Amino acid sequence: xxxxxxxxxxxxxxxxxxxxxxxxxxxxxxxxxxxxxxxxxxxxxxxxxxxxxxxxxxxxxxxxxxxxxxxxxxxxxxxxxxxxxxxxxxxxxxxxxxxxxxxxxxxxxxxxxxxxxxxxxxxxxxxxxxxxxxxxxxxxxxxxxxxxxxxxxxxxxxxxxxxxxxxxxxxxxxxxxxxxxxxxxxxxxxxxxxxxxxxxxxxxxxxxxxxxxxxxxxxxxxxxxxxxxxxxxxxxxxxxxxxxxxxxxxxxxxxxxx
Amino acid sequence: xxxxxxxxxxxxxxxxxxxxxxxxxxxxxxxxxxxxxxxxxxxxxxxxxxxxxxxxxxxxxxxxxxxxxxxxxxxxxxxxxxxxxxxxxxxxxxxxxxxxxxxxxxxxxxxxxxxxxxxxxxxxxxxxxxxxxxxxxxxxxxxxxxxxxxxxx
Numbered sequence: 431x432x433x434x435x436x437x438x439x440x441x442x443x444x445x446x447x448x449x450x451x452x453x454x455x456x457x458x459x460x461x462x463x464x465x466x467x468x469x470x471x472x473x474x475x476x477x478x479x480x481x482x483x484x485x486x487x488x489x490x491x492x493x494x495x496x497x498x499x500x501x502x503x504x505x506x507x508x509x510x511x512x513x514x515x516x517x518x519x520x521x522x523x524x525x526x527x528x529x530x531x532x533x534x535x536x537x538x539x540x541x542x543x544x545x546x547x548x549x550x551x552x553x554x555x556x557x558x559x560x561x562x563x564x565x566x567x568x569x570x571x572x573x574x575x576x577x578x579x580x581x582x583x584x585x586x587x588x589x590x591x592x593x594x595x596x597x598x599x600x601x602x603x604x605x606x607x608x609x610x611x612x613x614x615x616x617x618x619x620x621x622x623x624x625x626x627x628x629x630x631x632x633x634x635x636x637x638x639x640x641x642x643x644x645x646x647x648x649x650x651x652x653x654x655x656x657x658x659x660x661x662x663x664x665x666x667x668x669x670x671x672x673x674x675x676x677x678x679x680x681x682x683x684x685x686x687x688x
Numbered sequence: 689x690x691x692x693x694x695x696x697x698x699x700x701x702x703x704x705x706x707x708x709x710x711x712x713x714x715x716x717x718x719x720x721x722x723x724x725x726x727x728x729x730x731x732x733x734x735x736x737x738x739x740x741x742x743x744x745x746x747x748x749x750x751x752x753x754x755x756x757x758x759x760x761x762x763x764x765x766x767x768x769x770x771x772x773x774x775x776x777x778x779x780x781x782x783x784x785x786x787x788x789x790x791x792x793x794x795x796x797x798x799x800x801x802x803x804x805x806x807x808x809x810x811x812x813x814x815x816x817x818x819x820x821x822x823x824x825x826x827x828x829x830x831x832x833x834x835x836x837x838x839x840x841x
Contacts, residue, residue, distance in 0.1 A: 586706025624718035
């Protein structure tokens, strides 16, 4: 019994200690952000890896989600004779929730895991130590550009996802099910407001980007320096980031509704 | 070097695409107005606005000419609705504002019926004639029980 409580206590202490290390780590990234040089080429390269290469996935997912939303909501709304509100229903659900959250989960799986694996294998092959030997701060050279890119990429990809979804629902609702194109677009434009909906979407995706950047770079930076450690860290990034994104989504939605 | 410049181009295109998407979502779908010349701001007071909300459309003869900017209560506890209307219309000062419904259960909008005076409404001025929203309960009540003013007297 005493041993069990002891294990529990040790786990909690370890967990709190790792939270503290993560906070210090975040502080070091912020400090690296301010220190010269700005590492422009490295940030651009990271933007390419996590942004441009995710674009096809995001567009395809957005279109598919739009198709499904169009079909599902059309069927539900037509029970009440309210097919004309398809634009409202699709727009609100995509802009407020599905766009930022699904983009967050997809980018966590695609670019977040890659970032962790990259930094982790650099650590396992002692490349980070090599940088330190040359008096180059690995946080400034390796971590910061990737964190910046992951954060910035999220609102851009999320908005692209939303527009693809709206286009997908348009294809299903208007082209396939014969809804009037004007009433779809009018109900969309009349019901979406910048402050409640679009701004909420952008703030959410930016917060998700920050969370993912923080978690993905920390997991890579702190992983055990061998193959199994890298694979464990990669899995952990996807799981932790997904859960954190869903939790943060609830908190942000609740805060916005107050 | 060749590879790097191609990648920079892709990154530039990606960022541009994302920013355009954000701009489209904010300006076109979200209805955010940046640097747009302020429309004609008109005030209309109603006893009952029914289901009218901010951003509801304002129409003349069914054509959309503006939107509801803000709704609040005035000192007499009547609903004060601020309308943002296209300034080039030339609405005469005896224009009437009525709350109408698109379809039987559809969204509500404000219909403006132009009057005959030569003077035009200026920004900040108030409509002389307004007509509140139809209250479905009162309408059904009148149908079922007959008009209250007619029978009992």
